[in-house]
Amino acid sequence: MLEVTQDLLLGGRVRLVQPVRGHRAGTDAVLLAAAAPVRPGDGVVDVGAATGAVGLMVAAREKDARLVFVERDPDLTELCRRNLRDNGIQGEVAVADVLDKASRQAAGLSPESADLVLTNPPFLEEGQARISPDLGRAAAHALPAGGLEAWLKACTGLLKPKGRLALIHRADRTAECLEILGKWLGGMELCFVHPSADRPAIRLLLRGIKGSRAPMSILPPLILNGPDGRFTPEAEALHRGETDLL
Template sequence: MNPNELSAATFPKTNLTILQDKSSFCFGIDAVLLADFTRVKSNDKVIDLGTGTGIIPLLMAKTSRASHFMALEIQKESAQIAIMNVEKNHLKEKISVINGDIKSVRELFVPECADIVTSNPPYAKANSARKNQNEAKNIARHEILCSLEDVVSAASYLLKSNGSFFMIHRPDRLSEIFNMLSKYRLEPKTLRLVQPFSDSAPTMVLIESRKNARQEIKILPTLVIYKAQGEYSDSVNKIYMNL
């Protein structure tokens, strides 16, 4: 991998530059929305599962007061780019990148070591159609190397009691998501649907769940991404303005 062949995305307000390989999987608006949705208190320890090139911890390291981030990524090349991004943005004191498997969290981390866990996991099941010829993109989009249960189980293992798991996923899997969260003692607390336009159906859902919490869920107003084709809504523009 030649660093000179990587493209760069910039976030001017936070002076953040994120390198990524366009021939592989690049981050999308879902990662930005999840970073904005995640609530972090001062000195929290955060673990991001399936970090890719580190987009979520990189954004949150600039916008939150968390004490430290650990970013777990199974694909070696993506983990290498994440390390480069951490170094390029002078965040080595705040972010540690680990090249490892979500299914091996019990060997990589001690239990209940995190206040917050985040994940933008693969949305599609392994046997779903429309796979890309690029294997890195397939792994990022389809549950080839980890399932929803692997992600939720890992989050529960890592979280302290009353710690929060923030995830973005697809609304058509909400029933499965709720069942899996319940299985691993994670209670849904906040939900926000995301739809492309005001008159279209939701395509994403942001979910906060809390470990060992009582039953009560707050539904936030739906987030609309575009007010016209190619033009972000005021809500999304406000999110980007803070980055």
């Protein structure tokens, strides 16, 4: 039986059951949810949802969003369904491998059906780094070689024309993300996330619009920690759900 913990996000507004071992939701999920340009009535697809943290936090902000959680691991999808029930959120959980067209189709994921796609892709690809021996962590953190382009192509394929994508990734893969997404998105907004004011960025938050020809914008950076090592007021407010990154 999967060993789990029960955690609270956004100052207790979201309850999350997640595995003790493997990938666990944290600051990346909080930041992606805070950057999501969600509107009332939007059809929102959380790709690579795991236990549903990102989508649940978006639902806590916008009650009228229609949510679909896409995850290939059956154990995580069961926890995602449990989290939806525990939080009183209506949503669909699709068991699908986003990299496999037939799997997406079998799960009912239709092309050009989403107003907003949110994704936190696995950060590594095979051959780039040593992969964790923990199978759950490895699956969450690593893609097949060339998998990032396939992942992002599938995500943008789910978007309606003028639909919006929000992504978080490692800052050192910014050029690759821009090269791939530039084929389909415009009006891209970039926000770099720094662990402290004197250290290089570790994360990239990116938003874009399918089919837009608007120019790219670089937003002010987000600094997570002050000189004392504690969250900055902005980072603390984001984690408590008191503000967002729109």
